[in-house]
Amino acid sequence: MSRPLPSRTTILIVGAGPVGISLAIALSKQGVNDFIIVDKLEHTANTSRAFSIHAATMEALDTIGVADTLVIRCTAAHCTHLCSRSGATLFTIDFYDALQKCSKFPYSYIVPQNITEEVLTRRLNELGVEVWRGEKYRVVGMKGTKGSEDTATVEFSGGETVEAKYIIGADGARSVIRQISGISFNDPRPSKSSSQMIVADVHFAQPLPSLLPPCHENEMCLIPSATGFMLFEPFPSEGSDLKGPLIRIATAIPPEMGTPPDHPDLEYWQAAWDKFGPYKESKIAEIVTSARFRTHSAVVDRYFTRFPGDTGKNDDGVRKGAAVFLIGDAAHVHPPAGGQGLNLGIRDAIYLAPVLVSHIRSTTDDDTSLLAYANLRRQRALVVIGLANGMLDSVLLVGDKIVQMLPDTMGIRRVGEEVQRGLLEWGLWGLGRLGWVRRKAGYSLSGLGHR
Known part of the structure; x- marks a missing residue:
């Protein structure tokens, strides 16, 4: 990135993995371009890590013009076999039979995470959006903006700062945004199986x-x-x-x-x-x-908060601080059983975009829609954590x-x-x-x- 980092924006996205990039694409598709996306890493991932994209996630990616390109790079898995060590099929999880009548994408799609990131990054570039990358964009602090009731200023290790109304933590399981915001991150349903x-x-x-x-x-x-x-x-x-x-x-x-x-x-x-x-x-x-x-799990106690204040208002009825959201691994982690983690994170991002756009364009000073999104996504995370832990326990215990x-x-x-x-x-x-x-x-x- 050669041009200087702007000192002010409406939305700051911290983290340019698949989750952060998905949000950036979704915002651009809805006509909102006053955002900045940064990542402390110089390059995207070159290893596989997550490896399955499920039907619900493909449908979400389809709304931002990515699914058809990604499907070409995938193996469409019709089913998953549970087998004996001798090779006999014991139980078959049949994706196609279950999904053919209710989804355009009736498979589990096997694709390394680096390929998913490559496809998303190419789409982001097509939209003319660039990512500020490198160690100098590692977040080291965040504070309320002097003279402003609805923004916060994020500080980077390179000395630059950005003032933003909406700050999105898509910066992974060790999220700095989550830590600075004081949001707790605990295991709601510990698995009984091997860790x-x-x-x-x-x-x-x-x-x-x-x-x-x-x-x-x-x-x-x-x-x-x-x-x-x-x-x-x-x-x-x-x-x-x-x-x-x-x-x-x-x-x-x-x-x-x-x-x-x-x-x-x-x-x-x-x-x-x-x-x-x-x-x-x-x-x-x-x-x-x-x-x-x-193989641990954890979820934040809230997906949304106001920083440096809270969801209350000051004496003049003005909101206190910037709106801070956590999505992806910054908000939830769980065992890999069922390949749910990246899928849930991408859906967090794509479904957040219209909520942000509506709130930005709203003439009322009300956080109701932001809280509704946050509560729903946390409920979804709890469901997925229960599903992943249940699958792991059933196999191991x-x-x-x-x-x-x-x-x-x-x-x-x-x-x-x-x-x-x-x-x-x-x-x-x-x-x-x-x-x-x-x-x-x-x-x-x-x-x-x-x-």
């Missing part, structure tokens, strides 16, 4: 069909067991790759296995794959990225406590694990015979019921 997971993008030595028979390029697979699981998800292929498809794998690490390293290596991953993956022998040939993370109570001698615990695994597989197989259960699972994950 550590590992995830990697890998190439296998074997071709895709031989790894797990039910899983093809347009499908995801999950292998549950009594003490863990293994997620297996092929990414869309773009061009020729002699190494074969890039595949996302993820698993929870039980406490008895200790704390995994920050970036598990090939040997660690092969051991985890052998323990939780298919019985059929297969080898990981190369690890592209690998990481460990906690079936029989786990019983198994851990068994003595670890003479193979007794191993027998217990196999018994519990068998019961789990029979239960999933039984549910999998019920079409309405499969469709309900697909609809729940789509986000259409909690946009």
Whole structure:
């Protein structure tokens, strides 16, 4: 960014990941261009991280002219298979069957987050919007603006400042805007399951069909067991790759296995794959990225506040301070089960745009619409946290406590694990015979019921 940062704007968006960029595009589409978007990072992400876009999010992206371009870069997953380690399909989450009559986008769309960011950034550039990027735009402070009752001044590490009426924190789970605003961030529904997971993008030595028979390029697979699981998800292929498809794998690490390293290596991953993956022998040939993370959840106590004051007014009836909103990971985080995090964040952003536009153009001095949006989005976050925690617990806790109570001698615990695994597989197989259960699972994950 060569031109100087303006010292004043109507809307300041802090954070230019997919969530912040989605908001910027949505504002531009509605004819509001008096905003600034900044990010402390020099470049957008070049790793996959989040990897699924669901139907409700595609519908939201469609309203800002992004969905059709993004769909071309995705693999449209018709379903997700829950499989046994021997490769038998136990339960199928059927997206297409559940969504074909109620959405233009009846799949779960597999796409690395860096591709999503690339598509969004290109659309932002087409609209003539630039992002101020770099360490000099890291937020270091925020204070009320002297002589103004409805703005605040944000201070950056490079010494520049911006005065704004609306300040949007899209700056991630460690949001500085949230911290400065004094908004609490707590876990409303703690998961009972393991708090550590590992995830990697890998190439296998074997071709895709031989790894797990039910899983093809347009499908995801999950292998549950009594003490863990293994997620297996092929990414869309773009061009020729002699190494074969890039595949996302993820698993929870039980406490008895200790704390995994920050970036598990090939040997660690092969051991985890052998323990939780298919019985059929297969080898990981190369690890592209690998990481460990906690499976915690948290949500802000409010999405909207006034800074430096609150939602009250002064003696003259004028609002105190700038309107501050939190969206995306700045407002909520949750376990990765179901791939809900990025989806909810993008919808936070796109649905905030018309609320801001209406409020800016309103002739009344009233925060009712802002509070209504904030309350609704927090309710949506609580629903998604409950869904993600429930899915993770159902996979990890079936029989786990019983198994851990068994003595670890003479193979007794191993027998217990196999018994519990068998019961789990029979239960999933039984549910999998019920079409309405499969469709309900697909609809729940789509986000259409909690946009």
